[in-house]
Amino acid sequence: MKIALVIPVYNEQESLPRLISLLANLCQKSGYEFQWIFVNDGSTDSSTEILLKSAISDNRIRIIQFTRNFGHQAAVTAGLDYACADAVIVMDADLQDPPELIWEMINKFQEGFDIVSPQRLSRIGESRFKLWTASAFYRLMTTLVDQRMQPQVSDFRLYGKVAVYGMRQFREHHRFLRGMAAWLGLKEAVIPFHRAPRLAGKTKYNTRKMLKFAWTAISSFSVLPLKCATVLGVFVILLGVTYFGYAFYMQFGTAGDVPGWTFLACLQIILSGLTLLSLGVMGDYIGRIYEESKGRPLYLIRNLVNLEPVDLPRSIVLNEHNLPQDLLGYGIHRSEACSNG
Ligand code: UDP
Ligand code: MG
Numbered sequence: 596m597k598i599a600l601v602i603p604v605y606n607e608q609e610s611l612p613r614l615i616s617l618l619a620n621l622c623q624k625s626g627y628e629f630q631w632i633f634v635n636d637g638s639t640d641s642s643t644e645i646l647l648k649s650a651i652s653d654n655r656i657r658i659i660q661f662t663r664n665f666g667h668q669a670a671v672t673a674g675l676d677y678a679c680a681d682a683v684i685v686m687d688a689d690l691q692d693p694p695e696l697i698w699e700m701i702n703k704f705q706e707g708f709d710i711v712s713p714q715r716l717s718r719i720g721e722s723r724f725k726l727w728t729a730s731a732f733y734r735l736m737t738t739l740v741d742q743r744m745q746p747q748v749s750d751f752r753l754y755g756k757v758a759v760y761g762m763r764q765f766r767e768h769h770r771f772l773r774g775m776a777a778w779l780g781l782k783e784a785v786i787p788f789h790r791a792p793r794l795a796g797k798t799k800y801n802t803r804k805m806l807k808f809a810w811t812a813i814s815s816f817s818v819l820p821l822k823c824a825t826v827l828g829v830f831v832i833l834l835g836v837t838y839f840g841y842a843f844y845m846q847f848g849t850a851g852d853v854p855g856w857t858f859l860a861c862l863q864i865i866l867s868g869l870t871l872l873s874l875g876v877m878g879d880y881i882g883r884i885y886e887e888s889k890g891r892p893l894y895l896i897r898n899l900v901n902l903e904p905v906d907l908p909r910s911i912v913l914n915e916h917n918l919p920q921d922l923l924g925y926g927i928h929r930s931e932a933c934s935n936g
Contacts, residue, residue, distance in 0.1 A: 598701065599683045600631045601674030603667050607688040608640040609795030614688055615649050615656070621694050622655070627701070632657045632674045632902070633688075637664035650900045658900035662913060667799070668770040668808075669894045671750055675762050676907050677899075684753045690794040692751040699786055700753040709781035711753040712745055713788045720792025725805075732809050736774070740817045743777035745785055752776060766909045768886050768893065771812040778816075814879065821880060824873035831869060835862075 600618065604611065615631075622629040633646050635658060643660065650656040659673050671685050682704050686692040696713055703711040718726060733746040750772055754762060761779045762772070776783075800808070814820065892911040896904075904912045 596682070597628045597630070597680035598697075599674075599678035599680035600629065600697070601634065601671060601678055601683055601685045602631060602688050603634045603636055603670035603674065603685075604638060604642050604646070604688045605636040605664060605667070605670070605799050606638045606640045606642060607796060608638075608642050608645060610689045610793075611642055611645045611649075613794060614690055614694075615645075617690070617694055619653070621697075625698075629655050630657055630678070630680065631655055632659065632678055634659045634670040634674045635661060636666070636670040637661050647900065654901055656900075657902045658898070659896055659902065660898040660900070662895040662897045665894045667750070668772055671772055672762075672770060673894050673896070673910070675754065675759055676905055676910050677902055678759065680756070682753055682755050683759050686751050689796065691790055691792070692749075693788060693791060696786070696788055697753075703784040703786065704753055704755055706784075707782065708784040709755040709758045710776055710779070710783040712748040712776075712783055712785050713751050714745060714785045715747040715749065715790045716787045718790045721790075724802075725798075728805065728809075732812075736812060736816075739819055740813055741774055741777050743780065744773060745777070745783070748773065748785065755781075757781065763907060766893065766907075767815065768891065769811045769815045769883055770893075771808075771815050774812060774816045810879075814883065818880075820876045824876055827869060828873070831866065 602614070607614075618629075618631060633656065635643055635646060646656070646658050650658055657677070659677055661670070661673070674685065675683060682701065684697055684700060686694070686697075692713070700711040700713065718729075729747075733744075737744050737746055754776070758776070758779060758781050761781065762775060765775050890909070893909045894911075896910075896912040897914055899912060904917055
């Protein structure tokens with residue numbers, strides 16, 4: 596049986612040597628045929644050199660080299676696009692996802708599950724703020740957005756080949772892979788584990804990136820924020836009508852005056868705020884439609900090591916060997932183009 600490990604890498608020079616030697620030991624006498632697909636997501640440290648050097652001596656190491664940093668979700672997508680195996684396991688490069696858990700995952704896959712998702716029972720070494728926001732995020736996602744999503748399951752996951760094929764059908768730009776995996780509706784097993792701290796280096800998900808990711812997750816799987824604007828609008832209208840009734844009663848039903856401008860000023864500010872907020876939410880969705888309509892690639896690959904280009908929509912290899920002859924000759928005589936090539 597063939598197993599592919601997909602490992603997104605962004606500036607992980609401290610962790611990579613340890614990870615590679617650990618994987619080499621782990622996969623030595625397993626009886627499975629392994630390939631490790633490292634997706635180098637535009638690293639600017641020496642990760643690239645470490646990977647290239649390792650790939651020369653070990654042909655299980657495959658490298659997808661992006662032209663720049665396209666983000667973790669794009670890197671995992673490329674790995675899933677290029678993996679050619681019965682099962683694909685996605686894991687972090689920083690050893691926060693324990694490699695020894697892969698045997699349990701493979702066993703579950705062999706029992707007939709299409710997806711195996713390790714679930715974090717604890718997350719050692721992460722800040723209180725990260726734990727709190729992560730827990731709020733999962734609660735929101737599972738209750739409001741998609742109930743099929745498992746809480747505390749990250750992108751560390753095994754996809755059987757049916758699931759991989761399913762995942763390859765999602766070609767949208769704003770990606771939330773955990774939601775997509777749940778959306779497939781395939782048979783999923785959950786296995787608990789304790790998440791270790793990072794081996795070295797810092798998390799690449801700072802607060803800004805985390806919030807952006809959370810918003811992508813919500814907006815790519817739900818139109819709930821748009822509906823919220825409607826509900827809020829109805830609520831405010833009801834409030835207005837109630838107050839109008841009260842003012843009417845005060846003016847004509849009693850001898851009193853309608854108390855005035857402070858309330859109106861507050862109302863004006865609140866309503867302007869709500870209107871701008873709703874416009875902002877709508878604008879964000881429209882922006883996403885705009886971005887999708889451009890149909891840009893999900894990632895651009897500069898180099899492939901021990902891998903062949905695949906033919907999938909929005910997946911482009913941008914190097915000299917992969918340019919079609921016809922395109923190279925664009926604008927000049929065809930025979931000239933061929934003789935040049
Ligand atoms: N990563 C990536 N591109 C990015 C950010 C992160 O490929 O733009 C990789 C990173 O090298 C690591 C994995 O994605 O292997 C998860 O990132 P990180 O460990 O920083 O996230 P955390 O575990 O803190 O949520
Ligand atoms: Mg990590």
